[in-house]
Structures are given as structure tokens and as C-alpha cells.
Amino acid sequence: MLRRSADSRPQLALITASFVSRVGNGLFNTAAVLYFTLVVHLPATQVGAGLTIAGLCGLAAGIPAGNLADRYGPRAVWLTALGVQAATMAAFVRIDSWLAFTLVATLDRLAATAAGAAGGALVARVGGERPAAFRARLRTFVNLGVVVGTLGAAVALQINTRPAYTALILANAASFAGAALIALLGVPNYRPLPRPKEHRQWSVLADRPYMTFVALYSAMGLQYQVISLLLPIWLSSHTDAPRWTVAAVYAINSGVCVLLQSRLGSKVETPKQGGRAFRLAGLLFLLSCPLMALTADVPAWVAPALTVLAVSIHSVGEVWESSGGYALGYGLAPDHAQGQYQGFVGIGFDAGQALAPLVLTGAVLALGHIGWLLLGALFAAVGAAGPPVTAWAEHTRLGRQVVELPRLDAEQQGTEHVG
Structure with missing residues (x-):
């Protein structure tokens, strides 16, 4: 950082x-x-x-x-x-x-x-x-x-x-x-920022820990379309919930993220904290996905309340997931190559979002309740990988930090001017 x-x-x-x-x-x-x-x-x-x-x-x-x-x-x-x-x-x-x-x-x-x-x-x-x-x-x-x-x-x-x-x-x-x-x-x-001699334009592709993080981040990104795509289809086709429930899903998700993102995000700044936040997010998704599936098994007057509960839990998980992703994405990237590394994060995330409709509608909806359970388990497994991947990445960066940080600190002065 x-x-x-x-x-x-x-x-x-x-x-x-x-x-x-x-x-x-x-x-x-x-x-x-x-x-x-x-x-x-x-x-x-x-x-x-x-x-x-x-x-x-x-x-x-x-x-x-x-x-x-x-x-x-x-x-x-x-x-x-x-x-x-x-x-x-x-x-x-x-x-x-x-x-x-x-x-x-x-x-x-x-x-x-x-x-x-x-x-x-x-x-x-x-x-x-x-x-x-x-x-x-x-x-x-x-x-x-x-x-x-x-x-x-x-x-x-x-x-x-x-x-x-x-x-x-x-x-x-x-x-x-x-x-x-x-x-x-x-x-x-x-x-x-000054670049070390070993810097390459495609260095991120040789950074295996960071590539692993991006793969995890992209997989966890499926959770965004659970709210925007999968749950609305599920509510409309598999439950007797009133139509306004779909609108409530978006309102609750946006409200929770607006209210909690800064508050919880301020607690997640280091890569180690990011790994733990990733794990917590996976556990929350593991809880929210089965609750969303259960909306098909309750009376019409219960389904909206259960949906609100599930979306609230999921939205808190989204806040932890995004906060963890920011801490890892920035904290594990070298200062002089933030652009290259953030570009790779964007590629991975966008690719995951492109595949999300196929995975969610083609697999989860097709499998029904089992699909929801498997999706929750996937999120939990991806989240559980956060701390060990973080530890692996930080271990590979110890030598680089010892060599580079003194030079960067000395050269930070005069690195900017106001245009």
C-alpha cells in the first residue's frame, strides 16, 4: 500500500x-x-x-x-x-x-x-x-x-x-x-511511480497468488447476479410471493450497501483482514442461498418476509465480499503497477459476470433447491480459500517489500503536481 x-x-x-x-x-x-x-x-x-x-x-x-x-x-x-x-x-x-x-x-x-x-x-x-x-x-x-x-x-x-x-x-x-x-x-x-528493473508489462500474469485471488474474486462475483437475476426469476416462477417482492429485493440490497459499505469497509484495510472478510462473506452467502430457496416452500404471506431476511443477510455478505476484494486487490498489488493489476482484476470480474447468467440460470435454476444449496456451498468454499491464498501471497511479497519500500518512500516526495 x-x-x-x-x-x-x-x-x-x-x-x-x-x-x-x-x-x-x-x-x-x-x-x-x-x-x-x-x-x-x-x-x-x-x-x-x-x-x-x-x-x-x-x-x-x-x-x-x-x-x-x-x-x-x-x-x-x-x-x-x-x-x-x-x-x-x-x-x-x-x-x-x-x-x-x-x-x-x-x-x-x-x-x-x-x-x-x-x-x-x-x-x-x-x-x-x-x-x-x-x-x-x-x-x-x-x-x-x-x-x-x-x-x-x-x-x-x-x-x-x-x-x-x-x-x-x-x-x-x-x-x-x-x-x-x-x-x-x-x-x-x-x-x-518509479518501476524496478524486473517490472514487465505482463508481470501480473506471472504472479500466481494474485491470479488465484482474481479467480476467487471472479467466482464470488456470481453473488451480484443472484440478487439482480436469479432471485427475481425464482420469485416469479417458483413462489406465490406478490410481484412487489421483486422490487423490494433491489431496494433492500441497495439500501444495505449504501448504509454499511463505508462502516464495514473501514474495518477491512490489510490483505489479512481482506482474507477474513472474504471468508465471512462466503459463510453469509451459505446462509442466504438456502433461505432464498425456501421461499418456494412457504405460504404467499410468508414468502416476502423470508425474502427480506435472505436478501438482508446476502447484502451484508456483499459488503464484506467487496471490502475484502478491495483490500486484497490493492494490498497485494505492487504500488508501481496498480494500473496493470487493477486492469487484470477488471478482466477477471467482467469475465465472471459474462458467465454468470449461464451458470445461474442454466445450472442453479435447473437443479432447483439442490442448485441453491450447491451455490451456497460454492460461495463458502471460495470464501474459505481467502485466508490461505492471502497468506501465500504475502509470503511471496516479503522479499520484495524489504527491497522496494525504502526506495519508494524516499522517492514519494515530488511524485505529483496539480494539473
């Missing part, structure tokens, strides 16, 4: 910029599929195929963008990626064919992946001595921004006209431009 004190002004600027961009995401994501199918008149299958192609192509930008952030500074790469996303969002209002849609979506995903890698490195610099705690705090406002944007999108969905949907897309484009302007004015232009 970086040995420097954090300045509250850059933190506030980055939080504000992230909040603004995520309000735009909430506006766009809520109505995107409806816009492409009802306004552009693309078949749903073509929209799905285009998004899949774009998502897979976007993974390619992670490590290269991270290396650029490490070499030239994370702010420059992040601002560039935000600018590209603003342009691609604006371009969506002009598309009229599947090919144009796929090309624009691919450019957007490449920029989004680059923004994730550079943004992760920027968090490490802005967060100072506590990047994981700052990232947890940042996530609180990111979630809040998405909620605000989603509520705003409801108005356009009710109007249901092309100008209404166009306004949402252009508002999202403006949110990226606004976020870039806020960061340009308020976030320092951090200079690259």
Missing part, C-alpha cells in the same frame, strides 16, 4: 466525479434495452449478440490501459476513457443498424474497461495510506448515484417516447463529460 497521507480534496473530487458518472449509468442502463428494441427496432436477439460481442472485446483493454496508467499517470488515461465514453454514448442516438450498434457498443466497452483499470490505479493514489477504505467509501456514493439515476429513468420509461429515451442517453453522455471535468479540476495529475 502507498506510504503517503491522503488529501481530502482529491478524494472529494473523485467521489463527486464518480457519483455524477454513475447517475448517468443509472439513467441509461435502466432504459437501454428498451431503447434499442423499441426505438431503434433491433430484435432482442441482435441486441444480446451485440452486447456479448462488445463485452468480450472490451476485456482486451484491461491490462494495456493499466500499463498506460502506470507509465503516464492514471488521471490522463482515466480522463481519456471518460471522453471516449461520452462520445460513444452520444453516438448511440444516431445508430440505425445492428452493425453500427455493435461497433459503438464495442468502443464503449473498451473505454469502460480502460476507465476501470485507470480508475483503480487512481483510487490507489488518491486513497493514500488507506486505498481499500477509500474504495469502500467510494462504492457507497457509486451505489447512491445508480439509485438516483434509476429513479430518474422511471420518468422517461413512463413517457415512453423516442425523445425521452434520447434525453436519457445524452444525459449519460453528459455525465461522463461532467465527471471528466470535475476530475480534471480537482484530482492531482499523479506522476508515475
